[in-house]
Amino acid sequence: MAGRKNDLLGRLADLGEDAIQRIGDVPGADRMLGAVNALRDRTDELQKRVRGLEGLEQRLADLERKVDKLSKGAASPSRSTAKKATTTKSSSAKKPQ
Numbered sequence: 112m113a114g115r116k117n118d119l120l121g122r123l124a125d126l127g128e129d130a131i132q133r134i135g136d137v138p139g140a141d142r143m144l145g146a147v148n149a150l151r152d153r154t155d156e157l158q159k160r161v162r163g164l165e166g167l168e169q170r171l172a173d174l175e176r177k178v179d180k181l182s183k184g185a186a187s188p189s190r191s192t193a194k195k196a197t198t199t200k201s202s203s204a205k206k207p208q
Contacts (some may be wrong), residue, residue, distance in 0.1 A: 133142050 134143075
């Protein structure tokens with residue numbers, strides 16, 4: 112049975128090679144092969160760009176965490192400053208009377 116499978120696969124390989132040779136003989140085949148090669152090159156370039164996006168996403172997540180920490184730290188002093196300004200205004204408003 113193993114011999115039959117090898118024979119079948121060998122025949123399929125031979126037929127595939129014959130088909131590729133026939134495609135090469137077709138008049139518009141060179142343009143088609145050029146388009147396929149260009150598509151392959153564009154796909155490779157796209158894959159490289161997508162791989163670069165993973166690093167950018169990680170940097171963005173790190174920066175967002177830093178901004179959150181800074182905004183939480185800055186929120187506390189700004190609230191106390193706002194309260195001081197309110198008390199100063201109210202005390203200065205009472206003096207003219």
